[in-house]
Amino acid sequence: GAVVSQHPSWVICKSGTSVKIECRSLDFQATTMFWYRQFPKQSLMLMATSNEGSKATYEQGVEKDKFLINHASLTLSTLTVTSAHPEDSSFYICSALPGQGPSSPLHFGNGTRLTVT
Amino acid sequence: AQRVTQPEKLLSVFKGAPVELKCNYSYSGSPELFWYVQYSRQRLQLLLRHISRESIKGFTADLNKGETSFHLKKPFAQEEDSAMYYCAHFSSNTGKLIFGQGTTLQVKP
Numbered sequence: 329g330a331v332v333s334q335h336p337s338w339v340i341c342k343s344g345t346s347v348k349i350e351c352r353s354l355d356f357q358a359t360t361m362f363w364y365r366q367f368p369k370q371s372l373m374l375m376a377t378s379n380e381g382s383k384a385t386y387e388q389g390v391e392k393d394k395f396l397i398n399h400a401s402l403t404l405s406t407l408t409v410t411s412a413h414p415e416d417s418s419f420y421i422c423s424a425l426p427g428q429g430p431s432s433p434l435h436f437g438n439g440t441r442l443t444v445t
Numbered sequence: 446a447q448r449v450t451q452p453e454k455l456l457s458v459f460k461g462a463p464v465e466l467k468c469n470y471s472y473s474g475s476p477e478l479f480w481y482v483q484y485s486r487q488r489l490q491l492l493l494r495h496i497s498r499e500s501i502k503g504f505t506a507d508l509n510k511g512e513t514s515f516h517l518k519k520p521f522a523q524e525e526d527s528a529m530y531y532c533a534h535f536s537s538n539t540g541k542l543i544f545g546q547g548t549t550l551q552v553k554p
Binding site: 360362364370371372373374377421423434436437438439 | 488489491531540541542543544546547
């Protein structure tokens with residue numbers, strides 16, 4: 329079945345540094361990938377929609393300069409948390425859409441636990 | 446506006462009891478609705494989708510447009526059903542998949 333690989337699975341960084349999270353679709357091409365953020369015991373909040381070859385579309389309230397998204401190929405999207413602060417500590421999850429809409433289901437990565445000290 | 450509501454944060458039942466996880470949606474067009482499940486320490490995975498009208502692991506969900514609901518049901522809960530369940534709605538207009546708040550199902554022995 330379709331697999332989405334997310335790396336790293338966890339990362340600890342110091343305040344002020346930047347962290348890059350990769351999301352790869354391993355056996356399918358994904359023109360669209362989504363980035364979600366999940367706080368403890370809360371739902372997944374959509375941060376942005378990443379489209380291959382074009383700029384990402386950010387949700388209201390998400391700082392595009394802080395959360396840089398690059399979808400350079402049909403199998404890779406990256407999320408870079410720039411100048412990270414402790415409040416950015418969270419669980420980040422990517423998902424990829426194999427087809428034109430989720431009549432083919434969305435596939436999720438395992439998530440990345442980011443801790444900013 | 447596209448919105449999904451799961452009113453219960455936690456649902457606790459005994460093994461063998463019926464289960465109903467509630468989901469209501471707000472959307473003016475034709476909805477595309479899904480249930481996702483996240484078992485402990487595992488990734489989110491699709492459980493079922495309304496267009497398939499399928500039963501997965503004994504779970505079913507019927508779209509009720511009149512009540513704008515898509516409740517997830519299972520007649521006899523099993524301990525292995527304990528997990529976090531998310532209702533989600535996809536909008537073809539926006540291309541977004543929006544999740545409800547999630548309901549933790551706890552099946553006690």
